Amino acid sequence: MQIGMVGLGKMGGNMAERLRRGGHDVIGYDRDPAISDVASLKELVERLEAPRAVWVMVPAGKPTQTTVDDLGELLDVGDIVVDGGNSHYVDDQKHARELSTKGIGFVDCGVSGGVWGLQNGYALMCGGDKAHVDRLMPIFEALKPEGEDGFVHAGDVGAGHFAKMVHNGIEYGMMQAFAEGWELLEASDVVKDVKGSFASWRTGTVIRSWLLDLLVRALDDDEHLEQLRGYAQDSGEGRWTVQAAVDHAVPMPVITAALYARFASRQDDSPAMKVVAALRNQFGGHAITSAEGSTGKGADSPGADVTPPRESDR
Ligand SMILES: NC(=O)c1ccc[n+]([C@@H]2O[C@H](COP(=O)([O-])OP(=O)(O)OC[C@H]3O[C@@H](n4cnc5c(N)ncnc54)[C@H](O)[C@@H]3O)[C@@H](O)[C@H]2O)c1
Numbered sequence: 001m002q003i004g005m006v007g008l009g010k011m012g013g014n015m016a017e018r019l020r021r022g023g024h025d026v027i028g029y030d031r032d033p034a035i036s037d038v039a040s041l042k043e044l045v046e047r048l049e050a051p052r053a054v055w056v057m058v059p060a061g062k063p064t065q066t067t068v069d070d071l072g073e074l075l076d077v078g079d080i081v082v083d084g085g086n087s088h089y090v091d092d093q094k095h096a097r098e099l100s101t102k103g104i105g106f107v108d109c110g111v112s113g114g115v116w117g118l119q120n121g122y123a124l125m126c127g128g129d130k131a132h133v134d135r136l137m138p139i140f141e142a143l144k145p146e147g148e149d150g151f152v153h154a155g156d157v158g159a160g161h162f163a164k165m166v167h168n169g170i171e172y173g174m175m176q177a178f179a180e181g182w183e184l185l186e187a188s189d190v191v192k193d194v195k196g197s198f199a200s201w202r203t204g205t206v207i208r209s210w211l212l213d214l215l216v217r218a219l220d221d222d223e224h225l226e227q228l229r230g231y232a233q234d235s236g237e238g239r240w241t242v243q244a245a246v247d248h249a250v251p252m253p254v255i256t257a258a259l260y261a262r263f264a265s266r267q268d269d270s271p272a273m274k275v276v277a278a279l280r281n282q283f284g285g286h287a288i289t290s291a292e293g294s295t296g297k298g299a300d301s302p303g304a305d306v307t308p309p310r311e312s313d314r
């Protein structure tokens, strides 16, 4: 089958390659001319035979919106657009509506597997009309991992990205659990071989998993992660999961805490903890640590100068 791939980065580039290995005819467009097969989105559309299928694999938000808008102008009745990026599911419903006024189909497809997908295959979570999904099945078959699992037509438009959003929320929670366990083992000197313990857990344990395998791989490169700063970005999926949990009144303490842990990781100093330290000092005379790092003014530090509150302050 022939397909256009827009966005040939870490994901789209490898997906185009996996599709070609699966016997499909892929024409790729990227705004970076060094990796693009064609000079423009217009040329990509012109090179595809109708009815066309175009897979969009660019960052969520503005780049995806612009691409879908442009494709809406360039494509024809009967063509289909697939959004494989990590878009918010509410954007899908908007994109499907806009494209359907021109007779263009839309399928949202959450993709999981990262840079390993080329060799392992990509897990796919689709949303959209059955007729559109059925037409794209040869593409999905080539992208997905071998075997029965790794593909779901999760529901109508938006369901694919909703499933991917929750998958990523779970990913946040699992990673945070491994991270906290690792920190405790490193902090205590009871377990002498932390890396070895993690490595041993890869077989037979309840927590064996691909994330554990990847953590051991990272520890093989840098046993105490000394080359890294404890700083973690997020690209939206965790936030959207927590927002959806609030909308549905579903308690999500683990995923929410994992998301907030990432926010905390980006602070050199915690404004909230300044307030906590200031209040402990105010009510209990407990020691505070100055902005320069010295401990002072408080009963926790020996000989500290604790100023009792004045009668008028009570
Ligand atoms: N990296 C992952 O593990 C992963 C996994 C699943 C899904 N995703 C999602 O897949 C999408 C792509 O991710 P990636 O990791 O390949 O990112 P990337 O930054 O490696 O690649 C994005 C590519 O899109 C191109 N691009 C950006 N705007 C464009 C536009 N308007 N027109 C044409 N090309 C444009 C860029 O030049 C770049 O080559 C994102 O939505 C991401 O969230 C990423």
Ligand SMILES: O=C(O)[C@H](O)[C@@H](O)[C@H](O)[C@H](O)COP(=O)(O)O
Binding pocket: 086, 111, 112, 113, 114, 168, 171, 233, 234, 235, 236, 237, 238
């Ligand atoms: O299933 C996957 O392949 C990953 O989840 C993938 O989608 C990507 O690596 C995330 O976008 C990272 O998300 P954060 O930037 O929010 O951690």
